[in-house]
Every structure is written in C-alpha cells, then in structure tokens.
Amino acid sequence: MAELLKVDADRLWSTLAASAKIGTHKTGLRRLALSDEDKAMRDQFVAWARQSDYAVKVDKIGNIYVRREGSDPSLPPVVMGSHLDTTIEGGRFDGILGVLGGLEVLRSLDDAGIETKRAIEVIDFTDEEGSRFSMSMVGSLTYTGATELEDVYELTDKDGKKLGDELERIGYKGDEPLGERTFDAFIELHIEQAPELDEENLDIGLIVGSYNIRGYRVMFEGETAHIGPTPMDRRHNALTGAGYMIGKVNDIGLKYAATNGKTTCAKIDVWPNIYGILPSEVELTIDYRHADMETLAQMKAELDAALVESCTRAQVTSRITKTWKFGDDGFDPELCDMMRAIVPGITERHKEMLGQAGHDAYSMASFGVPTVMIFTPCIDGITHNTAEDVDWERTIPGLNLMLNLVEQRANRPAP
Ligand SMILES: [Zn+2]
The missing domain is CATH 3.30.70.360 (Alpha-Beta Plaits)
Structure with missing residues (x-):
C-alpha cells in the first residue's frame, strides 16, 4: 500500500487558534453570520488563501470558493466545505474544522509537492447556523436553488437588518452565479456533535448516509x-x-x-x-x-x-x-468505498454512522453532487455551546482521511 499523506497538525492547530481569536466569547465563539466578526474571519480566510496563491471567488450569497488549480482545469473540482459562522453561544470547531481543515489539506498537498489532475476547492458557506436570520444552511440552500436568492436577501435579523444589506455591508455580496458550478465530489468534515464517538473511544465516523x-x-x-x-x-x-x-x-x-x-x-x-x-x-x-x-x-x-x-x-x-x-438523499457509494479503503491505513478506531444534524453536505447531495461526510469526536458531545472542545490527537485521523480521500479522488482517471 502506498504511504498515506499526513496533514501538518501543528499548523492546523495554530490556524484554528487564530480563528478562535475572532469573535471570542467565553471559552468559545460568537461569530454570527454577516456580523463584523464574520467579516473579520472571512477576510482572514481569504488572506490565508492568497498567501498560498489559491484563487478566491465569492458568489451572490457570499459563499467563498478557494481553489488550488489542477493540471487539467477543464475537469470539475473535488470540493471540501463547511461554515465559519457560529451560533450565539458557539464553539471553536463546529463548521470551522471543515473549512480550515480543508485549507490545511491544500497546504499539505503543497508541502508534499503533489499536483492533482482535478482542481481542489474549499468552500465557506454563508450562514449555516441560522442564528441571526432564522434560516439555516442559507449559503448551500440558496446555491442549489432550494430557496430563492431574492427572498433570502429580504430575511431580517432581530434588529430588522436585511441579510442582503448585511452581505453588501461586509463586502461579500459577490458576483459568481449560483447553481452553475459542477463538482466532482463534495466532502464535509465536521465534529460529531453527539457523544457516540467520544464515548466509544473512536476517532473517525464514516458518514455513509443521514437520518x-x-x-x-x-x-x-x-x-x-x-x-x-x-x-x-x-x-x-x-x-x-x-x-x-x-x-x-x-x-x-x-x-x-x-x-x-x-x-x-x-x-x-x-x-x-x-x-x-x-x-x-x-x-x-x-x-x-x-x-x-x-x-x-x-x-x-x-x-x-x-x-x-x-x-x-x-x-x-x-x-x-x-x-x-x-437527509433523504443518500451519500455517494463510490466515495464511501474510497473512505472504507483508506481508513484502515489511518486508524482501527472508526465506524460507519448516519448523520443526525443538518449540514451543508445534504444540500450538495440533494443537488446531485456525489457527497460524503467525515465525523471527528467532540468531548462529551457538547456543541452549540462555548464549552465545545475536541481531543486534538483524536481529531487528526479524520483530517488525514479527508486529505487522502481528496488527493485520490482528484487524481483518479478522467471518465
Ligand atoms: Zn456546523
């Protein structure tokens, strides 16, 4: 078996630590969608992407696409993504690990000098949490056309501020069209948000479907x-x-x-x-x-x-x-098989599960994108709470799984 790639755990930890300084609230985060804190985090994410020469695009609902080009730019990209916004009493990892972990995957490929056939992208989806405008998964659902862009712009927060105006105010009302991209695959890594993996002393949940x-x-x-x-x-x-x-x-x-x-x-x-x-x-x-x-x-x-x-x-x-x-649209059998093939080389401590929370991945799956998720444990299952925490040693295996899955998928032969 070929040697598996590894992410730089220390670098990712310091990236997450920098994120934890933006919108710090108690021991966690309050980074509501389209707030000044969300803007600061988005700016930081974009700055990191530009430092590595990745292309950055923003669509009409404010989703940010960071792209590491492939050797054949005509092929659809392999995409990772989640969200950088948090709830009103949020943690440092929910959503954030999936986006900044995606960035770490790109950086790790750079370190290893690996060129991939397909481009690899990381998306920060706008307002996944719904804590401010009373609709969750705003970015992914609007992208797929499940909700109308004009309706979404009109959503208001408790102070009567409109989502569309706030998007413009923070400078993230982009011009990339919605619903027109093609994705070779979508992979979302997320903390489990339940105590199962933690209590069973497992490091990775292979999410093969949903409730x-x-x-x-x-x-x-x-x-x-x-x-x-x-x-x-x-x-x-x-x-x-x-x-x-x-x-x-x-x-x-x-x-x-x-x-x-x-x-x-x-x-x-x-x-x-x-x-x-x-x-x-x-x-x-x-x-x-x-x-x-x-x-x-x-x-x-x-x-x-x-x-x-x-x-x-x-x-x-x-x-x-x-x-x-x-949650009705199942995850992609081929991606599930790829995960099953890679995971034994990373850890024995894994199991297959069904997702129980709403995630941007479900929007992508319902849009017909081959999709899969990876869960990493969170301590006592505590989430949507400033006390949300992870055991770093037990988080890295999931990131290594994502890195290898993305690399293999991006380099598979063109159909
Ligand atoms: Zn989340």
Missing part, C-alpha cells in the same frame, strides 16, 4: 381577550394550544428514543406577547427525525393526532405554514 429529517411550522390561531374577566371555558388562547403540543411532541420523541428517534420544539413566536392579553397567534416549529422511513411516518401520524388533541383542548385552530425536509 430522515423533517420539520414544519404550525400556526395556532385563537382570539385575543382580557386575561382577567374572560372565563376559563370561553378562552381561545393560542399559546395554550401550543403549550399542550410542546409537551406531546417531547413525549413522542421519548417514546421512540430507544431506536434513536428525536422530536423537538425549539422556536416559538407569540402574538401579541403582552402580559394582560390572551395570545391569538402562536407559531411553533416542530422537528422530527428517524433513520427508518416507516417509523418516521408513524411518528408523523402521532404528531398529527397530537396537534388535533392540543387544538381541541385549547379551543383553537391550527394550520401548517411551512414544511421542509432533508
């Missing part, structure tokens, strides 16, 4: 009234309907927990949200996930029944205002 993920928004509709004089039996409190539902949603998740089913309510908007008035409108977001499609349908049937019961009990009505799904 089926569904979400929807329910609008509960009642009537405003005075909270004092209005008799209990004559109330149409939309918040009460949502309240009953929130409890039931969690109960359904608990019922399916043994097979790792998940249900979540994490966002609610109440109107008029005033102490003395019964709320007439409440919008609630419901998310449910399972690896097995039949079980997922069963969970949905129970959620539907729970919604009817909740509304009846609260004397309110409801309607679904938006639905979404992702």
Whole structure:
C-alpha cells in the first residue's frame, strides 16, 4: 500500500487558534453570520488563501470558493466545505474544522509537492447556523436553488437588518452565479456533535448516509381577550394550544428514543406577547427525525393526532405554514468505498454512522453532487455551546482521511 499523506497538525492547530481569536466569547465563539466578526474571519480566510496563491471567488450569497488549480482545469473540482459562522453561544470547531481543515489539506498537498489532475476547492458557506436570520444552511440552500436568492436577501435579523444589506455591508455580496458550478465530489468534515464517538473511544465516523429529517411550522390561531374577566371555558388562547403540543411532541420523541428517534420544539413566536392579553397567534416549529422511513411516518401520524388533541383542548385552530425536509438523499457509494479503503491505513478506531444534524453536505447531495461526510469526536458531545472542545490527537485521523480521500479522488482517471 502506498504511504498515506499526513496533514501538518501543528499548523492546523495554530490556524484554528487564530480563528478562535475572532469573535471570542467565553471559552468559545460568537461569530454570527454577516456580523463584523464574520467579516473579520472571512477576510482572514481569504488572506490565508492568497498567501498560498489559491484563487478566491465569492458568489451572490457570499459563499467563498478557494481553489488550488489542477493540471487539467477543464475537469470539475473535488470540493471540501463547511461554515465559519457560529451560533450565539458557539464553539471553536463546529463548521470551522471543515473549512480550515480543508485549507490545511491544500497546504499539505503543497508541502508534499503533489499536483492533482482535478482542481481542489474549499468552500465557506454563508450562514449555516441560522442564528441571526432564522434560516439555516442559507449559503448551500440558496446555491442549489432550494430557496430563492431574492427572498433570502429580504430575511431580517432581530434588529430588522436585511441579510442582503448585511452581505453588501461586509463586502461579500459577490458576483459568481449560483447553481452553475459542477463538482466532482463534495466532502464535509465536521465534529460529531453527539457523544457516540467520544464515548466509544473512536476517532473517525464514516458518514455513509443521514437520518430522515423533517420539520414544519404550525400556526395556532385563537382570539385575543382580557386575561382577567374572560372565563376559563370561553378562552381561545393560542399559546395554550401550543403549550399542550410542546409537551406531546417531547413525549413522542421519548417514546421512540430507544431506536434513536428525536422530536423537538425549539422556536416559538407569540402574538401579541403582552402580559394582560390572551395570545391569538402562536407559531411553533416542530422537528422530527428517524433513520427508518416507516417509523418516521408513524411518528408523523402521532404528531398529527397530537396537534388535533392540543387544538381541541385549547379551543383553537391550527394550520401548517411551512414544511421542509432533508437527509433523504443518500451519500455517494463510490466515495464511501474510497473512505472504507483508506481508513484502515489511518486508524482501527472508526465506524460507519448516519448523520443526525443538518449540514451543508445534504444540500450538495440533494443537488446531485456525489457527497460524503467525515465525523471527528467532540468531548462529551457538547456543541452549540462555548464549552465545545475536541481531543486534538483524536481529531487528526479524520483530517488525514479527508486529505487522502481528496488527493485520490482528484487524481483518479478522467471518465
Ligand atoms: Zn456546523
């Protein structure tokens, strides 16, 4: 077997340390999309790319493409990517490891003097986290056309600032068109964001597919009234309907927990949200996930029944205002096989898994790009939290897997 390539772990650590100084918050990061901190990080990423003579392009939604040219520029590139933005209480690795790890892959190929047939690119996707404009995976979903660019520009943050204006303000409203690139492959390395790898003392998760993920928004509709004089039996409190539902949603998740089913309510908007008035409108977001499609349908049937019961009990009505799904498009079998072939040369401590969180990789997969993901462990599975941390020794094997996968893919014979 040919000698496997290795990334420069120390250099990558200092790259991550520099990133951790931009938007530092407690022991982690607060680098909300299109904020001054996001701009500073983007500028740093672009500066690093230019130092190594990589080409930099920015598209209309602000995704940044860093390209190390191949010997045949006519072939579609092999692409790595993730996100440099964080949540409001974010960690130093979520998303960031995938982008800066991608940069390290390019640098390691330079060090080794390796020219690849296909170009290799690294993408920083705009606003993956959705912590500011209430939509996640903005960059990848807009790129693929799953959402309209003009609609996305109109999204506002809590201060009423528009996403499009903020993109322009920080200087990252680029002119590269969306949806027109061809990708030979897309590879996203990400921390696991769950405790499985850490607890099982494994270093790499080969992500060969995803949970089926569904979400929807329910609008509960009642009537405003005075909270004092209005008799209990004559109330149409939309918040009460949502309240009953929130409890039931969690109960359904608990019922399916043994097979790792998940249900979540994490966002609610109440109107008029005033102490003395019964709320007439409440919008609630419901998310449910399972690896097995039949079980997922069963969970949905129970959620539907729970919604009817909740509304009846609260004397309110409801309607679904938006639905979404992702994770159904499987990952590429050929890329999975390439990972399986490389990984034994790196570590014995690996296993195959299904992804459970939303990632830009799913947007790429649904766009028809051959896609795969690599997970590295994070300590106790803590993430979306400033205490997010990794064991560096156990992170590097995943990066070495990405390096070798990218190199082999980029050098495979042209079809
Ligand atoms: Zn992430």
